[in-house]
Amino acid sequence: MEKLIKSATVLDPHLIKNDFPVFKRRVNGKPLIYLDNAATSQKPESVINSIDNYYRNHNSNIHRGVHTLSYESTVMYEEAHKKVAEFIGAEDWRNIIFTRNATESINLLAYGWGLHNLKEGDEILITIMEHHSNIVPWQMLRDLKGIKINVLGVDEKGNLKLDDLPGLLSERTKLVSVIHASNVLGTVNPVKYITQEAKKVGALVLIDAAQSIPHLSIDVNDIGCDFLVASGHKMLGPTGIGFIYGRTELLQDMEPFMYGGDMIEKVTIEKTTWNELPWKFEAGTPNIVGGIGLGVAVDYLQNIGLTNIYNHEEELLVYALEKMAEYDWIKIYGHKSDSQSVGVISFNIEGIHPHDVAGMLDEQGIAVRSGHHCAQPLMRELSMDFAARVSFYLYNTKEEIDLCIETLKKIKKLFE
């Protein structure tokens, strides 16, 4: 009975695969085994169909007229904001700004908030674990405005050195911008705790949820953050769509980022006034179909349930880590403490360049990533520079992990 209840809430990745047309694809004659989910996720039939349906039946520009297609498009696009808002527990859909991706989201904040609000001597705190997209925009501001970037380090286990946090915060700290889940190590950082500490010195808090939101249930009010950003393409949505959640007062006070149509209220050559939220930050014709598709992706995720997804991935992760630990020639980065983690494992095989590992896995239809994972400072810190990475999602299975590890063994043998 207990088992029955348990299995009723656990998802069946074999059934879920049926929702994802890409798995009909064969790669090098083999069924596709897709373990590159931290780079981007595959898309369910419902998301693909929503795009198709939009272009076949509703395609039009939004906000720009009083004809039926335009009205339908506007409603569908606004509705997508609502779905994302509910998904992360935001009070109102106007707190959601659609962007191209997490990268644009952070840049929007760097320009719209940072460029106009920061001054020489102000400080920003990031961590060494950040993705490049949460490092380089702040360097731009550092060079333009003379601010200082402080960096919270990691220990040898791959956890943030939280003991150093208070010492890095002061009333000069205007923003703490932290990666929620590492795209290299999988580590989930205690963002709620970090937010509380940041609030003590009055800093704003930005959470980069690109790698967490596809896998964990998120509530912005529970975290207490001021901004949260993510990418649609990593959470079953289309390419070209991402978003920012921001608190109302902050978004209202912020300067716009891009300027043009739709974000204005009134334009004269002398002076322009801004439109209301969120349009103030969505200049020009947006990626309408991207937004609508993201809304459908959120529907899909909620239908399956984030807890189920997390539990399934946890099971895969534990399974894979145990299996990989059997071979001492596989070096795994991170995963050394009991901190919470998403299904990402970066590893190297002694004496074999990760490109060769990935390339030879690909010949068996297994897609993994190899490279610096857009996190060079972290990689350098952990002396890894380059690594192979497997990352799981709801459609992955233990059989796929088995096949991957079997192939790793063959590769190792070939190089001996």
Next chain:
Amino acid sequence: MEKLIKSATVLDPHLIKNDFPVFKRRVNGKPLIYLDNAATSQKPESVINSIDNYYRNHNSNIHRGVHTLSYESTVMYEEAHKKVAEFIGAEDWRNIIFTRNATESINLLAYGWGLHNLKEGDEILITIMEHHSNIVPWQMLRDLKGIKINVLGVDEKGNLKLDDLPGLLSERTKLVSVIHASNVLGTVNPVKYITQEAKKVGALVLIDAAQSIPHLSIDVNDIGCDFLVASGHKMLGPTGIGFIYGRTELLQDMEPFMYGGDMIEKVTIEKTTWNELPWKFEAGTPNIVGGIGLGVAVDYLQNIGLTNIYNHEEELLVYALEKMAEYDWIKIYGHKSDSQSVGVISFNIEGIHPHDVAGMLDEQGIAVRSGHHCAQPLMRELSMDFAARVSFYLYNTKEEIDLCIETLKKIKKLFE
């Protein structure tokens, strides 16, 4: 014989309609008549299918790994840059940067070029005919950098006052940014001449081709411009994709706009170096499917032939203008000289708000736009403030124009 040759090169909009699935749609029980093409275009089956195909068979992140899907995505996405480059006569695909839309394109240049290169006292020349997206970004720079914005006016016919051009140019003029075809009046501006004049004082030239590129054959080398921008969604492509063409030296010298993954070469916390063109300007995961779809849209346009498209629209335009001229209660803006024009007609009906005109046309399945068309300074200059607008594309027919005018007559009658 002559007739035969002519008709062989003229396109048949009835046949073309078959390529666009949206025309199976009925609106308020009537077949859709879509005359809102200046806002956005409909999409041919081939574009819709390319998106579907991408997600079903190739979906992956680009540049980021050595597995098959990633390789295919990268090649397809680069290929799309090539198609756009060839379409506008650019030397190399690396001169094409993909953005979200024309608005982002102009903002990229305002930030990447303007913010770092302009200084107090410098001047920029635009025209009163500009879309908001070619006005408001420069106002931002004016407020940040103390530059001056000069404005070339229009005469009562709706043509640029070219006689005033030399007087507005000086060695202080760093950029001349001009709309190629007006989204309100349809007027096609003599951008080649304007470019030549601008070059005399050493100014850079940016062409906003959002309304011209869907309808006219464009060659950036013939125009001689430094930058050219447009939106994919107005030229049969997906939403969420646009581009910049830029000359190599300029793009190389420019600072990036957004910062993050893919646009970097090497990142340390201290210092970051940039990737090569065009990636330096495409930070984060791009709208991959948008780029691929745009490439297919360009294929479609080239297959039909831009000359055929232009001739067809010219025929519709002349036909519509003649018909509308029969009714003195229809006030048409512009179209008073023999300057070249694309198929855009803004008009008002005496005593009836354009919203009511558009709303009542919609009840007959006819989609037209009403409003300020994101060009408030021009509208104010021409004392029109609000107007209805019909705009044609390759799938429109004379019968549709007849039906539209018949309905206008009924609307007029109702309000009497």
Next chain:
Amino acid sequence: MESDNLEFILDHFKNPRNYGTIEDADFSYEEGIPSCGDVIRLDLRIKNNKLDDIKFSGTGCAISQASVSILTESVEGMEVSKVLSFTDNDMLEALGGQVSPIRFKCALLGLTVLKKALIEKKSAP
């Protein structure tokens, strides 16, 4: 829109009821939708917590202008508290229930302005 409903609305547009200003108005309020160019100005007089007199002026599309005209007829003499609980749906019904959702914004402008006016008045000293 059914044609008799359309005629009802166009009649109010062409022959607006309660159009004009109130010389001794208790207060006036003006608002619009910039993106449409619609503007509505209301003059109000209140007696014994009732809307004793209401007049409007403005410019805009037929739907927005007819809606205010119809609205003024519906609320004249009504208790202020009742006016405040007059819903969007009530307004749409007063218009004959035939307005397309596309035009709801126009149709509801008058009601929005009226409520804002009353709320502002209330909170004024």
Next chain:
Amino acid sequence: MESDNLEFILDHFKNPRNYGTIEDADFSYEEGIPSCGDVIRLDLRIKNNKLDDIKFSGTGCAISQASVSILTESVEGMEVSKVLSFTDNDMLEALGGQVSPIRFKCALLGLTVLKKALIEKKSAP
């Protein structure tokens, strides 16, 4: 990749030919692909317009390192002008024609570096 072709490549990776440096090299050249971490350094000696001696060192994936090894064997003793007309296709054929397009960048790195070196040398005073 067919397995005998793979063995051929892995053999060159494990036992690189012409690995090392040339003490009295005419010139050396080093370049890499930062995004992969691959680096190749070439030492060259030219006599009578011929590539008299070539040695390489470097780090990187098996494909890139094996490719340089194979390349050095193919071009040693060749006239400089001939090396310059050695095409990408020639290189891929020398590798057995089995490398996946995905790895072309790795496979062609050595040839690219060699050509850059020779062109730079030529244009040097």
